[in-house]
Amino acid sequence: MATKTSxxxxxxxxxxxxxxxxTAERAVDSTRDxxxxxxxxxxxxxxxxxxxxxNGPRDEATDATSxxxxxxxxxxxxxxxxGLVSLSGGWVGTVAGARQQLIGQxxxxxxxxxxxxxxxxxxDAWHATALWAGLFALAALITGVVVLARPAFGxxxxxxxxxxxxxxxxxxxxxxxxxxLAVLKYSDALLALPSAS
Numbered sequence: 071m072a073t074k075t076s077x078x079x080x081x082x083x084x085x086x087x088x089x090x091x092x093t094a095e096r097a098v099d100s101t102r103d104x105x106x107x108x109x110x111x112x113x114x115x116x117x118x119x120x121x122x123x124x125n126g127p128r129d130e131a132t133d134a135t136s137x138x139x140x141x142x143x144x145x146x147x148x149x150x151x152x153g154l155v156s157l158s159g160g161w162v163g164t165v166a167g168a169r170q171q172l173i174g175q176x177x178x179x180x181x182x183x184x185x186x187x188x189x190x191x192x193x194d195a196w197h198a199t200a201l202w203a204g205l206f207a208l209a210a211l212i213t214g215v216v217v218l219a220r221p222a223f224g225x226x227x228x229x230x231x232x233x234x235x236x237x238x239x240x241x242x243x244x245x246x247x248x249x250x251l252a253v254l255k256y257s258d259a260l261l262a263l264p265s266a267s
Contacts (some may be wrong), residue, residue, distance in 0.1 A: 090170035129174020139231055141151035145217040146237035152210035156203045156252065157215035185265070205253045207248030214242035 174190035182190070217238040218246035223231045 086118025093113060103231055128253045142217050142220055142230060143234050143237075145220075146234045146241060149214035149217060150211050150237050150244060151241075152206050152213060153248055156207035156210055156248030157244060159203055159208060163199045163206075166202050167195040167199035168170060170198040188263055196261075196263070197256055200252045204249055204252030204256065207245045207252055209245075209247030210241050211249060214238045214240075216243060218242070 171191055171194075174192075174194050178187050178190040218232065220230070251260065
């Protein structure tokens with residue numbers, strides 16, 4: 071009986087030792103797997119870091135040197151606004167016309183003929199307004215053309231935004247129309263002064 075009990079104890083002890091060894095082996099295996107996974111992850115991160123180091127600064131440098139299109143957009147809007155000012159006359163044209171009218175009144179004597187008074191008081195003021203409208207139209211035309219031509223001298227493969235082209239073309243069109251109207255007004259081909267006779 072005592073022998074059987076000691077045999078059972080020995081078997082139990084052996085089983086426990088085997089289980090302990092199996093657990094230790096499993097722990098060692100899991101530690102190895104964790105180490106391998108950590109090493110693999112570290113090597114992947116290192117590779118990613120190297121890839122980012124290779125490509126990252128170059129992309130940032132490219133973004134920093136490449137134009138954003140803000141200046142071209144602003145130029146297109148300025149062109150369109152100048153074209154509208156050339157058609158409406160604008161504050162500067164109105165002031166220039168009023169000034170020329172005042173100069174005509176001061177320089178014209180009361181004994182001057184009606185045709186001379188009309189030309190000095192109203193004709194010169196009309197021409198001054200047309201001249202300023204033409205200058206605004208010319209500025210709109212030049213600005214629009216510069217904005218449209220800018221991509222040819224910029225970064226290749228970087229297209230201009232469609233809205234910038236549209237607004238710049240609007241500025242060019244308004245500039246052409248304004249310039250044409252200014253020339254017609256200045257030459258008295260459009261809305262000429264009435265004759266005094």
